[in-house]
Structure formats: structure tokens, C-alpha cells
Amino acid sequence: MIKRLVFALIVGLYLGSGFYSVGPSQRGVETFLGRVLMPPRPPGLHYHAPWPFGRVTKIDVSRVRTEDVRCSWGFGRMVQGASYLLTGDENVVQCSFQIHYIIYDPVKFLYFYEKPGDLIKRYVCANAVDILANMKIDDALTVGRPMITSRIKDMVNKGIRDLLGIDVTSVLLSGIEPPLPVKSAFAAVSSAKADAQRMVEDAMGQSNRDIPKARSQATRTITIANAKARELLDTAKGDLDAYYAALKKFNQSPDQTRLDLYIDTLKSLMNGLDITVVDPSKVMDLYLGRGMFLQKPR
Amino acid sequence: MKKVIGIFFSVLILVWLATMVVPVYPAQFVVITRLGRPVRVIDRPGPAIKAPWPFESATHIGGRLNLTEVTPLEVLTQDKKNLVMGAFAVWRVMDPLKFLSSVRTFDAASVRIGDMVASLLGNQVASMPLNDFISVDHPTALKKVDQALLRQVKNRCKSAFGIDVVDVRVERMIFPDDNLRHVFNRMRAERRRIAKKYRAEGEEKAMKIMSDTDLKVRKILADAKMKALQIEGDAQAKVLALKRKAWESNPEFYRFYRRLQAVKTVLKRGGQLIISTNSWLFSILEGIKAK
Numbered sequence: 001m002i003k004r005l006v007f008a009l010i011v012g013l014y015l016g017s018g019f020y021s022v023g024p025s026q027r028g029v030e031t032f033l034g035r036v037l038m039p040p041r042p043p044g045l046h047y048h049a050p051w052p053f054g055r056v057t058k059i060d061v062s063r064v065r066t067e068d069v070r071c072s073w074g075f076g077r078m079v080q081g082a083s084y085l086l087t088g089d090e091n092v093v094q095c096s097f098q099i100h101y102i103i104y105d106p107v108k109f110l111y112f113y114e115k116p117g118d119l120i121k122r123y124v125c126a127n128a129v130d131i132l133a134n135m136k137i138d139d140a141l142t143v144g145r146p147m148i149t150s151r152i153k154d155m156v157n158k159g160i161r162d163l164l165g166i167d168v169t170s171v172l173l174s175g176i177e178p179p180l181p182v183k184s185a186f187a188a189v190s191s192a193k194a195d196a197q198r199m200v201e202d203a204m205g206q207s208n209r210d211i212p213k214a215r216s217q218a219t220r221t222i223t224i225a226n227a228k229a230r231e232l233l234d235t236a237k238g239d240l241d242a243y244y245a246a247l248k249k250f251n252q253s254p255d256q257t258r259l260d261l262y263i264d265t266l267k268s269l270m271n272g273l274d275i276t277v278v279d280p281s282k283v284m285d286l287y288l289g290r291g292m293f294l295q296k297p298r
Numbered sequence: 299m300k301k302v303i304g305i306f307f308s309v310l311i312l313v314w315l316a317t318m319v320v321p322v323y324p325a326q327f328v329v330i331t332r333l334g335r336p337v338r339v340i341d342r343p344g345p346a347i348k349a350p351w352p353f354e355s356a357t358h359i360g361g362r363l364n365l366t367e368v369t370p371l372e373v374l375t376q377d378k379k380n381l382v383m384g385a386f387a388v389w390r391v392m393d394p395l396k397f398l399s400s401v402r403t404f405d406a407a408s409v410r411i412g413d414m415v416a417s418l419l420g421n422q423v424a425s426m427p428l429n430d431f432i433s434v435d436h437p438t439a440l441k442k443v444d445q446a447l448l449r450q451v452k453n454r455c456k457s458a459f460g461i462d463v464v465d466v467r468v469e470r471m472i473f474p475d476d477n478l479r480h481v482f483n484r485m486r487a488e489r490r491r492i493a494k495k496y497r498a499e500g501e502e503k504a505m506k507i508m509s510d511t512d513l514k515v516r517k518i519l520a521d522a523k524m525k526a527l528q529i530e531g532d533a534q535a536k537v538l539a540l541k542r543k544a545w546e547s548n549p550e551f552y553r554f555y556r557r558l559q560a561v562k563t564v565l566k567r568g569g570q571l572i573i574s575t576n577s578w579l580f581s582i583l584e585g586i587k588a589k
Contacts, residue, residue: 136434163464232534
């Protein structure tokens, strides 16, 4: 009785070992004696024939996988100068990439190649060699970077998509630079650019100071001129007002006004002047001082 | 006792019968041999049936993709330029029987394929100028090289080893180390030239800005001076006009009045005044004294 129970239990356990669950981002590749049961099992609970008849391998298909690629010969081995790539204008650069990919055909991915990552790296570098051999180094280091990554993505996908059942979702250029022996020369160009820019900025700064200064000087000149003009006019007006006043008086009583004016003039002359009165009929010559003579007409 | 022996033998027979079933997984070949002689090949995944051991045996041959790296070698272009090139080949077993009867192992196959690619690569490169490999003006022919290599290698490996070469790619292309030194010198010299150019351009621009500024400043000041002269001139003209109007009002009186003003101004500074008894000034003085 017990023997039967134990026997039943063993058989039950054996058959029950065929249950398995597939996680939310996985697919289950189930085989029966080698034949792949299509399609790959979606997430959920499934059953396969117990070992050794049936097996299952679960693969995460939504996880984005990353590969860091450094285009150097002897992957993994550090060889001097191993990572140099030629550009179209016979210059040399080094570059490294980061590849993101997902699995779209788990069966292929599982069975067709032992280390898919390696193959991806090789293809990336092979395409990088081809792409850079057509570019100028200045473009490759600067404006050409997006073109490099997009072309690598296209070419790698074309090459290995069907082969490995993967889809490259993005390619990043994690670094592209001139080789170590010439790096400082390249850096010197950047600093020369910066120097040149600084020269121009200094000149502009100076200009931005000089021109306003000149303008304010100009304004001052004009202001002074205006003031002078004002003063001129005011003075003249003042004089003329006095004249018109005198004229009015003259028009009323001409002789009196004439006399008044004479006297007024003399009064102001009397202060600080030596006055000498001379009768010309009596005097022959008169020394006026400073070598001048008043000569009486003979 | 009999039961145990019975169970034991049943299990033995079951195990023996089980050798009739061979699971064949994807990317796998199974070669069925009869007493050492291969009789058939299973290339479809799934369970396969054969005669039980020892009549027929099953040998598994990997059908996965393999990668063979072709060590970089120095090659010469048509125009006698040196390049170091490396490549890789992706291949898999296609005909296991042929494979087993030729290279037999994967390592051996790898070596043979590597050598083949290397020599074909050398030939291919020797028929093309350097321009076909690196150029900025026209498209390079690396793809053509890859395709030519693939074509040649594929055919040979298929017929000789039962191997399907899926792809051949050049993965490395660089000048030899000796040349690299010259290349680096040239690169450094070129960068120096570019740096000089930037500096010169900057200087030129800066100088232009300064001379333009100078011109502007001069113009601003000159314009202002001119304007100032204009303003003063206008004022003077106005004054003149006013004076003329005053003169027009009574020319004689104006003259008289002006003369007196002039005398005041000229003689204000002090000095000597000589008056003749004939002069009107004297007559005024007399008049004053009398008053």
C-alpha cells in the first residue's frame, strides 16, 4: 500500500517537474527532444515534458543589453597602438562605442552563436573602419559624430540582425579623440582658437568703451558751444536793450541824451586814466610815450 | 528476488532502447555512424531515430556560427603603400560529412580559413590603390573587398570543407608602426599650422575692429566740432542781425552810441589819454567842470 503511494508520489513529482513560469519580460524557449516548440512561450505558467525529454530556457527579451566596444585589435589584450583607426585624410583617431540592443528572436539568439556580444563588437569596429576611412579627421572629431553613430547603427543591424536575432536600438560614441602622441597638438589648436576669440573680444570691449566716451565728449563740446552761443546772444541782447533804452531817451530829447552819454563815458574814463589836455595850436611836437610822436601838420 | 531481477532487466532494456532516440537541438548536426562508417546526417532539430547501440552511434557536430580572427598582417597596395589589415570570418558547418573527412576539428578549420582569408586579402589589396581604402573625395571600396573575399572564400570552403562562410569583414586597417611615426609628425605640424592660422585671423579681426573704432571716434568728435562751430556761427549771425536792426533804427545815433562804447572798452585798461582842446571830449570836460 505504502509502496504504491510512494511510487505514485515519485511519478507525480517527476511529471510535475515540467511546470514552469515565464516572467513578465521573458520568453520561454521550449524544446522537446531537440525540436523547438514555436512560438516561444509568453509570460505565464506553462508545462513542458519532464527531463530529459523537454527543456526550457528563459530569455529576457525586453531588457536593453549594453556592450562597450573599444575598437582595438586583440580584444581584451592591451596592445600599444592597437586602437588606431585611419581617417580619409590619412590621419589617425581612436574611438570607443556603447551599443544598446534587444533580442527579438530568442531562438536564434540562444542557439546560433555562443557569445553574441563578441560578434557585435567585431561588426561595430569593422563598420567604424569603413566609415572613418571616408571622413576628414576634423569632421570625425566634431560635426560628423552623429553621422558616425547613425551609420554604424544601420550597418550593424544590416549585418547581424538576421544572424543573431537581435536589434540594435542605439549606438553611442563614448569617445573619439586623436591618439596620445598628438593630443597636445590638438589641444593647442583649441587654445589658439580661444586666444583668437579673446583678442577679438578685447578689441570689441575697448571699442565699447571708446565710442561712448567719444560720444559723451561730443555731447560736451556741443553743450559748451550752446552755452557760448547763449552767452553771446544774451550779452548782445543786454547791450541792445541798453541801446534801445538810450534810443528812446534820444528820441525824446536828443541833445540832452547826447550830453548825458558823453558825460557818462568820461566818468568811467576818469578812473584810472592819465588825462593830458593839449592845445594843438601851441604845441609843435608831442611825445606820446613809447616812441610815438603826435606831429602837428606844418 | 525474481521481481527485483525482473525490474532490473526491464530498466536495462528500457535504457538500451532509449539509445534509439537522439535529440537534435537547433544549430546541431547529428551524424549516424554504423560501426564507424557514417551513413546519414540529421540536420533538422527534433527527435531522431536510429538503431540502438552498438549498431548505430550518434556523433554531434556543432552547427553554430564560429568566428575566426585573421591576425593583422602587412599588405602592399597597388601603389606600393604599406597597410596593416586585419579581418574576421563568420562561418558554420554546412556538410558535416565533408567537414569530418577534411579538417575534422574546429581549430583546424579556423586555421585553414584564417590562412585563406589572409592570402586572398593580400592579393586583393595589391590590386587596388591606397585611394580605394582611404579617401575623402570618393567612396572607398572596402565593401567591395569584403564581398570579393567572401565570394572566394565561400566557394572554396564549401567545396573543400563543407563549411558555409557567412561573412568576411575587414576589421582593422592602419599604417605600420614605422609609418605611424611620420603620420603623427605630419599631424602635429598640421595642427601647428592651424593654430597659427586661428591666431592670425584673430589678430586681423581685432585690428580691424580697433581701426574701425578709431575712425568712428574721429568722426564723432569731428562732427561735434563742426556742429559746435555751426552753433556759434549761427549765434554770431543772429547777433549781427540784431545789431543791424538796431543800426537801421537810427544809423547815426547807433554809430555815436557805438563809438562811445568802443572808447569805454578800449581805454578801460588804463593808460594815458591826450585830449586836444579842439576835440569834443574837451568841450565836454569844460562843460563838466563848469557844472
